[in-house]
Amino acid sequence: MxxxxxxxxxxxxxxxxxxxxxxxxxxxxxxxxxxxxxxxQPPLGTTAESPMGPFYPLNPGRENDADLTRLAGHRNRARGTVIELTGRIRDVRGNPISGARMELWQANAAGRYAHALDPAVAALDPDFQSYARLTTGADGSYRIVTIKPGGYDSPIGHRPPHLHFDLRGRTHRTIAQMYFPEDAAANARDTLYSALGRDAASSVAARNPADGSKYRWDIVLMG
Ligand SMILES: [Fe+2]
Known part of the structure; x- marks a missing residue:
C-alpha cells in the first residue's frame, strides 16, 4: 500500500x-x-564526411595561422567579406576534444583556389592565406578569421561557398565541408551537399543574428 x-x-x-x-x-x-x-544520453550525431576535393594545397605557403585575412609584411588585408568562425569539437559522448588538429583550405572571395590545377579564371588574391592549421583549446574550442569564399563552377556543377576541413580528434579523422546558412537555396542544388541527405545540417554553420559576420560551427567526431 x-x-x-x-x-x-x-x-x-x-x-x-x-x-x-x-x-x-x-x-x-x-x-x-x-x-x-x-x-x-544517446550519442551525438557525427559531423558529415565529404570528399576531399581536388584542391588540397600542394604548397601551404609560409603562413598557416588561424587568421587567413592577413599576411606578414602585406599592406592589404585579403579581399572579400571578413568573417569569424568559432565552435567546439566534441566526441559522440559530448566530451570536448582538446588538441584536435584542424586544417582549413578554401577558395578566395572570387572563387579561386591557390592550386595549380584550379581551372578557374578568377584572379588569385596575393593577400589571402587560403590555408590554416590550428588545434583546439582545452575546452575543444577554436576560432578562425577568414573571408567568405566565392562559389565556383566545377565538373559537378556550380559549387556554393564552402570551407574544406581536415579534422583529427584523438582517434578519428574526418574530411568535411562547411556551408553557409544564408546560401540554403544554392546548397540544396549542390551535388555534394545533397548527397549528405539528412546529415547535411551538420555541415551548415549557424550565423549570429546580431552580427552577420560571425558564424558558429560545432563539430562532432567519433573520438
Ligand atoms: Fe571546394
Whole structure:
C-alpha cells in the first residue's frame, strides 16, 4: 500500500515534468529541468564526411595561422567579406576534444583556389592565406578569421561557398565541408551537399543574428 502510494506520487511528478518540458518546447524554449535520475544520453550525431576535393594545397605557403585575412609584411588585408568562425569539437559522448588538429583550405572571395590545377579564371588574391592549421583549446574550442569564399563552377556543377576541413580528434579523422546558412537555396542544388541527405545540417554553420559576420560551427567526431 505504501509502495503503491509512492508510485502514484512519482508518476504524478514525472508527468508534471513532462508537461512542463512540453510547454516550454512549444514556446520555442528549451530548459533542462532537473532529472530525477541520470539517464544515459544517446550519442551525438557525427559531423558529415565529404570528399576531399581536388584542391588540397600542394604548397601551404609560409603562413598557416588561424587568421587567413592577413599576411606578414602585406599592406592589404585579403579581399572579400571578413568573417569569424568559432565552435567546439566534441566526441559522440559530448566530451570536448582538446588538441584536435584542424586544417582549413578554401577558395578566395572570387572563387579561386591557390592550386595549380584550379581551372578557374578568377584572379588569385596575393593577400589571402587560403590555408590554416590550428588545434583546439582545452575546452575543444577554436576560432578562425577568414573571408567568405566565392562559389565556383566545377565538373559537378556550380559549387556554393564552402570551407574544406581536415579534422583529427584523438582517434578519428574526418574530411568535411562547411556551408553557409544564408546560401540554403544554392546548397540544396549542390551535388555534394545533397548527397549528405539528412546529415547535411551538420555541415551548415549557424550565423549570429546580431552580427552577420560571425558564424558558429560545432563539430562532432567519433573520438
Ligand atoms: Fe571546394
Amino acid at each position: 505504501h509502495d503503491d502510494h509512492n508510485f502514484t506520487v512519482d508518476q504524478d511528478l514525472l508527468s508534471r515534468r513532462q508537461f512542463a518540458q512540453a510547454a516550454l518546447a512549444s514556446a520555442g524554449l528549451f530548459v533542462a529541468l532537473p532529472a530525477r535520475a541520470q539517464q544515459p
